[in-house]
Amino acid sequence: MSLSPAIRTAMAHAAAQHGGPKAAMLDALKLVQEAEGWVSDAHLAEAARVLGVTTAEIDSLATFYSQIFRSPVGDTVILLCDGLSCYLCGGDAVRDAVMSKLGIGFGETTPDGKFTLINICCVGGCDRAPVALVGPERKLVGPLTPDDLDALIGGEAIGGAR
Amino acid sequence: MTRKIEIDGRIIEAREGDDLLSACLTHGIDVPYFCWHGALGSVGACRQCAVKVYSGPDDKEGRIVMSCMTPVADVERVSVADPEAVAFRAQVIEWLMINHPHDCPVCEEAGSCHLQDMTIATGHIDRRYQFTKRTHHNQDLGPLVTHEMNRCIACYRCTRFYRDYAGGRDLDAFGAHDDVYFGRAEDGALESPFAGNLAEVCPTGVFNDKGWSRDYARKWDMRATPSVCPHCSLGCNILVDQRDGHVKRVQNRYHGALNGYFLCDRGRFGPLHVVSDQRLTQPLLHGGPASEQDACAAAHAAVAEGAIGIGSPRASLEANYALQRLVGPERFFAGVSDAEAAIVRRMIDILRAGPATIASLHEVEHADAVLVLGEDLTNASLRLALALRQTARNAERELATQKGVPHWLDPAVRTAGEGRRTPIVVATPLPDELDAIAALSLRRDPHGIAAFGTSVAAVVRGETSGDAEASRVAEVLAAAQRPLIIAGCALMSATIIEAAASMIAALGDKARIVLLPPDPNSVGLALLGGAGLDSAAALLEQGAAKTAIVLENDLFERAPRVTVERVFAAAKSVVALDSMASETTARATAALPVAAFSESAGTFVNYEGRAQRYFAAVPPLPSAPASWRRLDVFGAGDWHNLDELIGDLIVERADLVGVADAAPGAAFEMADGQVTRAPRPYTARTADDRAGQFADAVIPVDADSPLTFGIKGARGTLVPPALITSYKTSGQHSANNVTRFVEEIGGPLRGGDPGVKLLKRSNTALPDVVLAPAEGAGLWLIPLHDAFTGGELSRASALLTARRPMPRLLLHPDDAALHGLKAGVAVLIDGESCAASLTLDASVPRGCVAISIGQLMGRGPLRRVRVEAAQ
Amino acid sequence: MSDKPLTGRARADRQPHSLAAWRGLGGYTALTSALKRHSPEAIIAMIEAAGLRGRGGAGFPTASKWRFMRTGAEKAGPGARYLCVNGDETEPGSFKDRLLLEALPHQLIEGAMIAAYAMGATEVIILVRDEYRTGIASLSRAIAEAEAAGLLGRDILGSGFDLTMRVHASAGRYIVGEETALIAALEGERPVPRHRPPYPAVSGLWGRPTTVNNVETLSAVPSIIEHGAEWYQSLSRTEEGGTKLYGISGCVAKPQLIEAPMGTTARELLDLCGGIRNGRKLFAFQPGGGATAFLESADLDVPLDFAHTKKAGSSLGTGAMIVLDDHACPVASIGRHLRFYARESCGLCTPCRDGLPWVAKLLDALEAGKGTQADIDVLHQHVALSGPSGRSYCDLNTGALTPLKSGLERFGDIFTAHLAGHCPVGRA
Numbered sequence A: 001m002s003l004s005p006a007i008r009t010a011m012a013h014a015a016a017q018h019g020g021p022k023a024a025m026l027d028a029l030k031l032v033q034e035a036e037g038w039v040s041d042a043h044l045a046e047a048a049r050v051l052g053v054t055t056a057e058i059d060s061l062a063t064f065y066s067q068i069f070r071s072p073v074g075d076t077v078i079l080l081c082d083g084l085s086c087y088l089c090g091g092d093a094v095r096d097a098v099m100s101k102l103g104i105g106f107g108e109t110t111p112d113g114k115f116t117l118i119n120i121c122c123v124g125g126c127d128r129a130p131v132a133l134v135g136p137e138r139k140l141v142g143p144l145t146p147d148d149l150d151a152l153i154g155g156e157a158i159g160g161a162r
Numbered sequence B: 001m002t003r004k005i006e007i008d009g010r011i012i013e014a015r016e017g018d019d020l021l022s023a024c025l026t027h028g029i030d031v032p033y034f035c036w037h038g039a040l041g042s043v044g045a046c047r048q049c050a051v052k053v054y055s056g057p058d059d060k061e062g063r064i065v066m067s068c069m070t071p072v073a074d075v076e077r078v079s080v081a082d083p084e085a086v087a088f089r090a091q092v093i094e095w096l097m098i099n100h101p102h103d104c105p106v107c108e109e110a111g112s113c114h115l116q117d118m119t120i121a122t123g124h125i126d127r128r129y130q131f132t133k134r135t136h137h138n139q140d141l142g143p144l145v146t147h148e149m150n151r152c153i154a155c156y157r158c159t160r161f162y163r164d165y166a167g168g169r170d171l172d173a174f175g176a177h178d179d180v181y182f183g184r185a186e187d188g189a190l191e192s193p194f195a196g197n198l199a200e201v202c203p204t205g206v207f208n209d210k211g212w213s214r215d216y217a218r219k220w221d222m223r224a225t226p227s228v229c230p231h232c233s234l235g236c237n238i239l240v241d242q243r244d245g246h247v248k249r250v251q252n253r254y255h256g257a258l259n260g261y262f263l264c265d266r267g268r269f270g271p272l273h274v275v276s277d278q279r280l281t282q283p284l285l286h287g288g289p290a291s292e293q294d295a296c297a298a299a300h301a302a303v304a305e306g307a308i309g310i311g312s313p314r315a316s317l318e319a320n321y322a323l324q325r326l327v328g329p330e331r332f333f334a335g336v337s338d339a340e341a342a343i344v345r346r347m348i349d350i351l352r353a354g355p356a357t358i359a360s361l362h363e364v365e366h367a368d369a370v371l372v373l374g375e376d377l378t379n380a381s382l383r384l385a386l387a388l389r390q391t392a393r394n395a396e397r398e399l400a401t402q403k404g405v406p407h408w409l410d411p412a413v414r415t416a417g418e419g420r421r422t423p424i425v426v427a428t429p430l431p432d433e434l435d436a437i438a439a440l441s442l443r444r445d446p447h448g449i450a451a452f453g454t455s456v457a458a459v460v461r462g463e464t465s466g467d468a469e470a471s472r473v474a475e476v477l478a479a480a481q482r483p484l485i486i487a488g489c490a491l492m493s494a495t496i497i498e499a500a501a502s503m504i505a506a507l508g509d510k511a512r513i514v515l516l517p518p519d520p521n522s523v524g525l526a527l528l529g530g531a532g533l534d535s536a537a538a539l540l541e542q543g544a545a546k547t548a549i550v551l552e553n554d555l556f557e558r559a560p561r562v563t564v565e566r567v568f569a570a571a572k573s574v575v576a577l578d579s580m581a582s583e584t585t586a587r588a589t590a591a592l593p594v595a596a597f598s599e600s601a602g603t604f605v606n607y608e609g610r611a612q613r614y615f616a617a618v619p620p621l622p623s624a625p626a627s628w629r630r631l632d633v634f635g636a637g638d639w640h641n642l643d644e645l646i647g648d649l650i651v652e653r654a655d656l657v658g659v660a661d662a663a664p665g666a667a668f669e670m671a672d673g674q675v676t677r678a679p680r681p682y683t684a685r686t687a688d689d690r691a692g693q694f695a696d697a698v699i700p701v702d703a704d705s706p707l708t709f710g711i712k713g714a715r716g717t718l719v720p721p722a723l724i725t726s727y728k729t730s731g732q733h734s735a736n737n738v739t740r741f742v743e744e745i746g747g748p749l750r751g752g753d754p755g756v757k758l759l760k761r762s763n764t765a766l767p768d769v770v771l772a773p774a775e776g777a778g779l780w781l782i783p784l785h786d787a788f789t790g791g792e793l794s795r796a797s798a799l800l801t802a803r804r805p806m807p808r809l810l811l812h813p814d815d816a817a818l819h820g821l822k823a824g825v826a827v828l829i830d831g832e833s834c835a836a837s838l839t840l841d842a843s844v845p846r847g848c849v850a851i852s853i854g855q856l857m858g859r860g861p862l863r864r865v866r867v868e869a870a871q
Numbered sequence C: 001m002s003d004k005p006l007t008g009r010a011r012a013d014r015q016p017h018s019l020a021a022w023r024g025l026g027g028y029t030a031l032t033s034a035l036k037r038h039s040p041e042a043i044i045a046m047i048e049a050a051g052l053r054g055r056g057g058a059g060f061p062t063a064s065k066w067r068f069m070r071t072g073a074e075k076a077g078p079g080a081r082y083l084c085v086n087g088d089e090t091e092p093g094s095f096k097d098r099l100l101l102e103a104l105p106h107q108l109i110e111g112a113m114i115a116a117y118a119m120g121a122t123e124v125i126i127l128v129r130d131e132y133r134t135g136i137a138s139l140s141r142a143i144a145e146a147e148a149a150g151l152l153g154r155d156i157l158g159s160g161f162d163l164t165m166r167v168h169a170s171a172g173r174y175i176v177g178e179e180t181a182l183i184a185a186l187e188g189e190r191p192v193p194r195h196r197p198p199y200p201a202v203s204g205l206w207g208r209p210t211t212v213n214n215v216e217t218l219s220a221v222p223s224i225i226e227h228g229a230e231w232y233q234s235l236s237r238t239e240e241g242g243t244k245l246y247g248i249s250g251c252v253a254k255p256q257l258i259e260a261p262m263g264t265t266a267r268e269l270l271d272l273c274g275g276i277r278n279g280r281k282l283f284a285f286q287p288g289g290g291a292t293a294f295l296e297s298a299d300l301d302v303p304l305d306f307a308h309t310k311k312a313g314s315s316l317g318t319g320a321m322i323v324l325d326d327h328a329c330p331v332a333s334i335g336r337h338l339r340f341y342a343r344e345s346c347g348l349c350t351p352c353r354d355g356l357p358w359v360a361k362l363l364d365a366l367e368a369g370k371g372t373q374a375d376i377d378v379l380h381q382h383v384a385l386s387g388p389s390g391r392s393y394c395d396l397n398t399g400a401l402t403p404l405k406s407g408l409e410r411f412g413d414i415f416t417a418h419l420a421g422h423c424p425v426g427r428a
Ligand SMILES: Cc1cc2nc3c(=O)[nH]c(=O)nc-3n(C[C@H](O)[C@H](O)[C@H](O)COP(=O)(O)O)c2cc1C
Pocket: C053, C054, C055, C056, C057, C058, C059, C060, C062, C065, C086, C087, C088, C089, C090, C091, C174, C175, C176, C177, C178, C179, C180, C212, C213, C214, C215, C217, C218, C394, C395, C396
């Protein structure tokens, strides 16, 4: 599936606005990810073509940033903080509970494609530690305990796909 | 301005504008490093070059800094030996070795590995890291370059060379932290025709020469010989590595004025034509195998009947001279079209007349405005295209300097320069990769290009021109301090050469000029004199001679088929001497194999008129002696060795006396004896020697060079520059150690860069020429050159075959419509069938047809051709 | 006049003000007076008199930085000049800029505009970390409002001053917050630090003069202009002016953000957070985020400003105080940090790229009771050889090794005790 005309236009627009094709590469990657959830090789190559950069150049950037996903993710991405403040507030127990509940480790997606669990550095929610960011809004949830994972995973905290 | 700095008690006089590491290295002070590179500058990534600096006489503490990032101007007192600095450097190498596989025994690089040298120098012996090493996936980067990412130490040299220096865009750094990866987005051949340099730029074994890797020999089992690239007219210096008489690979041989640190891939991989199956290994009679005796007898008989000589721009000056001696100057012809012979002679006249200075590649890099008039540098003179990429950065360097950024701090220069570009104007018929760095790209047909040049010259002289672009370009060139004009034979247009001449005349003595002939010894051949093949054919047709001796030349490559056919038709016999089998040798009455450039010594004269000697990397087989030896037998002279031949040459030709000084003669010896081709002194025999049993006793004799094939002999920094066979000094085995051999980083070799410039300024006015208008009907022929496989020799390199483009025949769609031609049809060119079908391409100028030269047809003058649909 | 120039005007629900509401609270009066009544140099002088120091971690005097930009512009010649606002906040324990971005976008915009005017910037680019989606939305909305109201663009408030402003959302990487990496990120290059010199003030974004300021630094500016340097200075308990947004997290009863006078002590902050949770005892704290050295109970009365914290052997950093109680294992805690820093290394320079992962693995092994004395020696060697600033390309590595260094110094016995095969902490 190729990218929608709207996305392609937005990419070109970003290049015009932000100082050229190179400076717009990250915007382009985000546009793809917003629409598709992740950045496939095909879409990466397409974005490169729209901007007039090489796939190597855009992938060089894509693979540097931790929040550009170059492999498929589940409907809901859970970013679980592994910073010190969260650790001090019981982050490990939450981590273990999430992992056993979903049956996956960091960087993995549940077989049903619903959830991807990713560890992330301190997300600026230390006053609510331990925390996670969920869904497309990167909604901050916390303080989490192993007991209230249903709320996290059950969906009401998430508010939509990805 | 220099400045005294104290380094561990020693006072050195360092240039203020340099970085401390460069200063140390040029003064023979060992500081280990990885990311710094003489041509790529400093980035400060590896942190290996740490030293301690003290702020004044009272400073006892000192401070650890990276020497490559420290301006000489900022320091007074330095310690390399300081225990803390030593400990830090040992720690850095330990970090680098954490993930480095201990695969030296199976790694190609071992033995000439910068990482090995530095590891040993810093004393890292014990592994303390006990965890799993990270592993990477390797990529298939095409036929030329290997990829073994686990060996990577993340110095970023590869991307800095490939992207920043050479303008390639398909290699990059990926990932982050200890998972950085250098490669392509996906498997596939590296696109840049400079990718081969990665093998040398990489300080360890990630990137290597794939041909060598497949046909591998250890560094210490190979002999290296200084040579000159035979694949274009620039004259880049190379080192040819061989083992057991088999050429394994070519590496860069540093030349401050020419190639510096880098070669193009045609020059690096092309010379493997000498080990291709297209070598002429056996004498031929009428195309069929014959004995040496029979073939020689036939050749002798034919020569005795009265012969003309047809020389070659790819044979040495000496071989051409031998042929000229044999047949006499009136019967000696250049093995190229009359038009080409005239153009190259005219180029020499222009260069001699002045007032412009002939620009070396190094000087090209320092121009402040450039006009490329018709040359396809990207495909025909690649190393020059690479030089222009550096020229383009002069404006940004200037702005960076204004902001106080030192020139060696390369990444900072790139940003501080705000993307400013030195004005480069590329006037070519077809789109060019240099357009990416050009201030202005002009697309005109060959006549339009010549007319443009003429208009520019007129405006510079103060006349007016209706061509607004010409006026603009003239203004830029006139305002420049070091304007450079580049023209040459790519389009084989005499009028373009005249336009270039009028431009430099108008610009005066500040102008720099580069005029590019096609072949490695085009200038040497032209200096000997003689018209081209059309004249040769005419003489034969008059019956003035019966035989044509063709020296190291496939005539079908270098002249239109009709002309060559005239020669074959008019000559009773054709005697061909060549190292390569070709249509010419197949059709010759007698063809005799001769040594290739890697099996003989000789001189090429490059585009600058620089005579440069190459030597035999491999002892020639008795069955294929140097071509001049065969001519000697025919009666050309009475020479026992090359020096004697050169002796005769310079007596006869006082203007070529410099040839004798291009390199020391065979009698030259140093205190340790002759200069050895072997990489390092051995007390015991190497594996190579053992294989030959008592090899020391049977060291092949090389009467034509001051080099020995033996393992004992002179080496090191005192070896004359033209004879350098390795950059090894104590503890340093990799080519990075070239820093020891130069006067300054990026500057000339100590003792002067190799070669002698033959073209002396005559300061006589350039005689006018009257150019005959081109006749005939049809489309103007634009030759398409191939970057990797331009020329018969590089096409024979098996490694480059895979990079050979499909032969192309391009026509503007409107012209195609006009001639009733459709895309994909088979066509006839001047009535001859063409091996490529027609492609429509709107970038071809109207009224022109672009055709792969060499692959589809021979070179020849700028002319019209008839293109019509085949039945 | 609130004594909380940064957060005094925030809504309790952390929702951003509309432009109108912000104006109702006196918003953009500082901008108006700056543009109408003060010369750029006068503004810089006010900032200097107020004693404002950078809140991004290094505490560099803000006025000096702005002046560099003016001299840098002279060297660089005419053309664009940039103010980049650093909203990358990824330092472990820091959560102050999030509030300022989400709840007080107009305050930041106003501060950035005044700063841009003072230093002669032509464009403001605010880089915000990707995860702060709420902050990005709130800021973008506020910029649009300001543009619509003519507060941004050409001839602002009839002063002849032109300025554009935009938000750049990052994509997750701590190193992006390093100022030269941030500049590279905006250019679309791999966000890898760049060498200084040349300083960004001379050659920054696209080679043009550039200043990078932290969100909190700039958020303090409007109040200073509005109420004066003296007032701002007087809010502080020490020489260093104003208030600080302290963020206290870890083993406290009520982790929270507190805007308090500069120089407030850790003891006071702990009290405001309800003390150590579960009635345990304080073990140690990092006063300014993950990259700062540990302090202990004896240091509870150190006024937490840049100078005093430094004197006590640590640094104020981002003012993010991470508190460890006596059940928290310092080896494990430092290990968390090192894993983070190792992962976030940009991969450019060797000590950080290859040294930190090794250190992190050694700490993991030690935490798991699998370490050896030789491992501890290696840790010491890293601290000694690669810790000091200047050994690695940027200060990520230096910062990363700071907690380890102080940990080894202060709690060396606990490291050694781990050699017995189990963690000795909190078992008593
Ligand atoms: C590794 C590293 C990460 C940094 N991250 C941030 C950051 O997220 N936010 C920030 O404001 N400053 C960060 N800094 C400091 C910036 O480099 C810079 O000093 C600061 O933004 C300047 O703003 P200020 O003068 O207003 O403090 C970081 C520095 C380093 C070395």
